[in-house]
Amino acid sequence: MSGKEFFLNRYEHLGWEYREVKLRQAIRINQTNAKGKNLVERLKSLGVCPEKIPFLDEGYWVQRSHVSVGATAEYLLGLYSIQEAAAQIPVSLFTSLKGKRVLDAAAAPGGKTVQLADLMVNSGVLFALDVDKRRLTALSNHLERCRVSNTVVYLLDARQVSQLNVKFDRILLDVPCSGNFASDKDWFKNRTMADVERNAKLQKEILSKAVDCLKDDGEIVYSTCSLEPEENELNMDWAISRLNLGIEEVNCHGQRGLTDIFGKKLDPSIQLCRRIWPGETQGFFVCKLRKRGSSA
Amino acid sequence: MNARAMVNFGLQFGVEISLNPDLLVQKNGRFFLVNSALKPFTRRDFYYAGTFLGKAKGGKFFPSFNLLGMLAKTEANKIVVDKRTAWLFICGRDVFSKGILHMYGAAKKGGNVLVLNEFGECLGFGKIVGNLGRKTGDSEIMVKNVLDIGDFLRRER
Numbered sequence: 001m002s003g004k005e006f007f008l009n010r011y012e013h014l015g016w017e018y019r020e021v022k023l024r025q026a027i028r029i030n031q032t033n034a035k036g037k038n039l040v041e042r043l044k045s046l047g048v049c050p051e052k053i054p055f056l057d058e059g060y061w062v063q064r065s066h067v068s069v070g071a072t073a074e075y076l077l078g079l080y081s082i083q084e085a086a087a088q089i090p091v092s093l094f095t096s097l098k099g100k101r102v103l104d105a106a107a108a109p110g111g112k113t114v115q116l117a118d119l120m121v122n123s124g125v126l127f128a129l130d131v132d133k134r135r136l137t138a139l140s141n142h143l144e145r146c147r148v149s150n151t152v153v154y155l156l157d158a159r160q161v162s163q164l165n166v167k168f169d170r171i172l173l174d175v176p177c178s179g180n181f182a183s184d185k186d187w188f189k190n191r192t193m194a195d196v197e198r199n200a201k202l203q204k205e206i207l208s209k210a211v212d213c214l215k216d217d218g219e220i221v222y223s224t225c226s227l228e229p230e231e232n233e234l235n236m237d238w239a240i241s242r243l244n245l246g247i248e249e250v251n252c253h254g255q256r257g258l259t260d261i262f263g264k265k266l267d268p269s270i271q272l273c274r275r276i277w278p279g280e281t282q283g284f285f286v287c288k289l290r291k292r293g294s295s296a
Numbered sequence: 297m298n299a300r301a302m303v304n305f306g307l308q309f310g311v312e313i314s315l316n317p318d319l320l321v322q323k324n325g326r327f328f329l330v331n332s333a334l335k336p337f338t339r340r341d342f343y344y345a346g347t348f349l350g351k352a353k354g355g356k357f358f359p360s361f362n363l364l365g366m367l368a369k370t371e372a373n374k375i376v377v378d379k380r381t382a383w384l385f386i387c388g389r390d391v392f393s394k395g396i397l398h399m400y401g402a403a404k405k406g407g408n409v410l411v412l413n414e415f416g417e418c419l420g421f422g423k424i425v426g427n428l429g430r431k432t433g434d435s436e437i438m439v440k441n442v443l444d445i446g447d448f449l450r451r452e453r
Contacts, residue, residue: 037415070449071446071449073382073383073386073413073417073419073445076386076445076446076448076449077417077419077445124333125333125334125337127337133343136343136344138452139344140343140344140348141448141451141452143344143348144348144360144361144362144448145361145445145448147347147362147365149329149331149346149347149362150331150333150334150346151344151345151346152330152334152337152338152342152344152345152346153342153343153344153345154340154341154342154343155341155343163340164337164340166337
């Protein structure tokens with residue numbers, strides 16, 4: 001069960017017709033560092049043409065540029081980060097992050113970690129975990145470049161988060177996933193349903209361990225850059241029936257979550273998730289969760 | 297090596313920085329400045345915490361850009377360079393006299409000086425090899441590049 005035709009047939013059954021996607025480069029302004037620095041004008045003076053992304057507060061498309069946006073002094077000083085547009089959405093879904101205890105459960109290479117720290121205005125404590133030591137180097141460089149000062153990083157599998165003995169106010173589960181063809185040109189060649197099922201199982205394990213460390217009034221944002229429902233809607237359907245979680249309405253880019261997956265009817269609240277098919281951005285899926293019975 | 301290494305490093309720029317030793321944590325020769333909220337979470341094995349200040353290797357101290365940024369906010373010796381010089385500096389090049397717009401502090405030949413762009417942002421530091429206060433030829437190298445923010449790109453190669 002693999003190959004381009006197999007996966008495109010699945011997407012068609014889910015209501016989406018395949019088309020080639022050319023991703024536009026996007027940046028995100030780090031407000032904590034760039035405040036008062038007139039960054040957009042500075043970028044324009046360098047020959048970068050930024051265009052505001054309508055569905056993001058701090059995101060800009062790079063329309064064209066005479067310089068590499070990954071090599072400007074402004075980038076190296078941490079005034080902005082290069083971050084794909086859809087990847088900027090999950091962190092933006094949390095309510096008030098300032099002063100909170102926040103977990104980034106699968107943090108490397110750190111784009112969303114820096115975004116969290118920025119919205120926390122370097123207050124509270126941000127716990128960043130990753131299981132791959134080599135990727136922690138990239139994460140550390142990212143934190144240093146962006147002058148992040150509220151984060152502690154551990155080499156730790158997200159499934160062992162209980163070892164930290166911390167109850168979190170906010171948990172970002174940008175879980176390891178199968179990815180999608182828009183950001184990987186060999187995706188159809190390399191991926192099989194076995195990969196998808198293995199990832200879906202890992203994601204459930206991470207989710208169930210994370211819930212144990214969530215405060216009663218805490219929030220979880222679950223996200224993947226996978227298009228496969230096993231890693232998205234089906235996992236959320238499992239979570240609300242098994243982990244005493246409820247899905248919160250979010251107001252962001254994307255379509256409603258699917259509630260009919262190849263004939264299987266899911267809980268109607270799954271439509272509150274957001275599914276982003278590749279087009280303006282890469283493919284993505286986001287869902288905001290709370291413990292049932294907690295006040296929003 | 298301990299907090300003294302960072303204080304000594306600051307002295308090379310003519311300032312004495314004060315760091316609360318209770319909030320300084322060390323991991324494999326790397327120094328981090330944390331706050332009281334973070335400190336309890338550094339008791340278990342961590343990889344990175346708070347503000348990275350630099351690392352000690354072979355008896356030498358290598359500063360982070362966070363530490364340089366902290367020094368830049370003090371009365372440390374510094375020069376402000378023009379746009380073109382700033383760009384060349386982050387590409388690893390030295391600073392020529394004609395690129396220097398302003399100079400602060402008592403920078404002397406053989407000492408270190410922070411290099412700032414026209415926005416007052418610290419791009420790195422260098423060693424003074426010319427007479428900064430003296431009128432010289434435009435093409436004389438004044439500051440030899442020691443460390444610049446282009447290092448973020450070089451270290452990932």
